[in-house]
Amino acid sequence: MARPTPLRDVHESLGATLTDFAGWLMPLRYGSETAEHRAVREAAGLFDLSHMGEIFVTGPQAGQALDYALVGHLSVLATGRARYTMIVNPAGGVVDDLIVYRLADDEFMVVANASNYRTVALALTNRARGFDAQVDDRSDAYALVAVQGPHAQEILASLTDTDLPNLRYYAGLPGVVAGVEALIARTGYTGEDGFELFVRGEDAVTLWQEISKAGQPYGLVPAGLSARDTLRLEAGMPLYGNELNEETTPFDAGLGRVVKFDKPGDFVGRAALEALRDAPPRRQLVGLVARGRRVPRHGFSVVAGDRVVGEVTSGAPSPTLGKPIAMAYVETGAHEGLAVDIRGSLEPMDVVELPFYRRNK
Known part of the structure; x- marks a missing residue:
């Protein structure tokens, strides 16, 4: 049975369509997913991301333990900053992509995807052995609320004394928002400016309601998983799975x-990734824009002539571009004359550079 977030009653009161996502009962949409998408691009959207995992690594050698466990160089991360990184298996395959926040000299928070956080916590525990560091999965204690869009800063500024204008991208600091203690991070998964607020589960409803009220004059709307997916797809951001x-x-x-070969010492997957680094790439992740109206979806074949040369990984109508778009893995160099097999019909595609959308800063 899918697990509810602390905001389930709020979502139901707003008429959300709820769905099972990675074992969590999550809002898919509240009304029109296209309207939610456009609100984030033009005004602001409010997201419940409480399904994400929060794993703490603490101790005198926490940074060195993460250097060994992950592909990034986390021990040099400044306090208050965050970094996108990955955990891989010994063969170099991605176990999960992560954001790591350094909260203090000897304290890091690793944010993992909902489908993987238990796997990540176990792997970190195993890989931290031999280091003076402890791994603690605190996912059950946290809720995560995100405000994303051009007016995100203005909305939050009315609820906190934190110096938001000087909070850099991929940085986070403790603060109080609407009377709620939070880690305020300038991060997101939409391609827009915005903030992610890590709070205690029991504070989530208060925080959501106060942000909703503060956001009304700016056009803020609640946004579900569907809009989050099309937003991240336009921004060319990968989705695990x-x-x-x-x-x-x-x-x-x-x-x-994201793979830091110049950091000292070994790390899990290093040998495999060093061999792959110098080898010709076997395939490439590309952006596809449909010439017609039919939508390429996950798992559909990419064809060049009479050969299958790849597979669509994500696809959806793009509200911003007004055309169907997709990301796909294709054979290296296979960029001309591509089509996607959409239920037996070959739909022509143009290859474009990722991302499809980049906000004006």
Whole structure:
């Protein structure tokens, strides 16, 4: 049975369509997913992300333990900053993509995807052995609420004394929002400016309600998983289970930059990734824009001539572009004359550089 977040009653009162996502009962949409998407691009959206996992790594050697466990160089991360990284298996396959926040000299918070946080917590526990560090999965204690969009800063500024204008992208600091203690992070998964607020589960309803009231003059709306997916797709952001899995390496996804070979010491997957770094890429993640109106979906074949050269990983109508778009893995160099097999019909596609959408800063 799907597990509710602390905001379930709020979602039901708003008429949300709820769905099972990674074992959690989550809002899919509240009304029109296209309207929710456009609100985030033009005004602001409010998201419940309480299904995400929060795993703490603490102790004198917490940074070194994470350097060994993950592909990134986390021990050099400044307090108050965050970094996108990955945990891979010994063969270099992606176990999960993560955001790591350094909260203090000896305290880090690892945010994992809902479908993987238990796997990540166990792997971190195993990989931290031999280091003076402790791993503590505190996911059950936390709720996560996100405000995303051009007016996100204005909305939150009315609820906190925190210096939001000087809070840098991929940074986080403790503060009080609407009387609720929170870790305020300038991070997100929409391609827009915004904030993610980590709070105690029992404070989630109060925080949601206060942000909703403060956001009304700015056009803020609640937004569900459907809008979150089309927003991240337009922004070219990978989704675990689609663009990333244990058969995929960071290099496949065009994210080799997150692998820090220059950090000292060994890390899990290093040897495999070093061998792959210098090898010709076997496939590439590309953006596709449909010439017609039919939508390429996850798992559909990408065809060049009479050959299957790849597979769609994510696809949806793009409210911003007004056309169907997709991300797909294709054979290296297979960029011309591509089509997607949509239920027996070959629909022509144009290859474009990712992301499909980039906000004006």
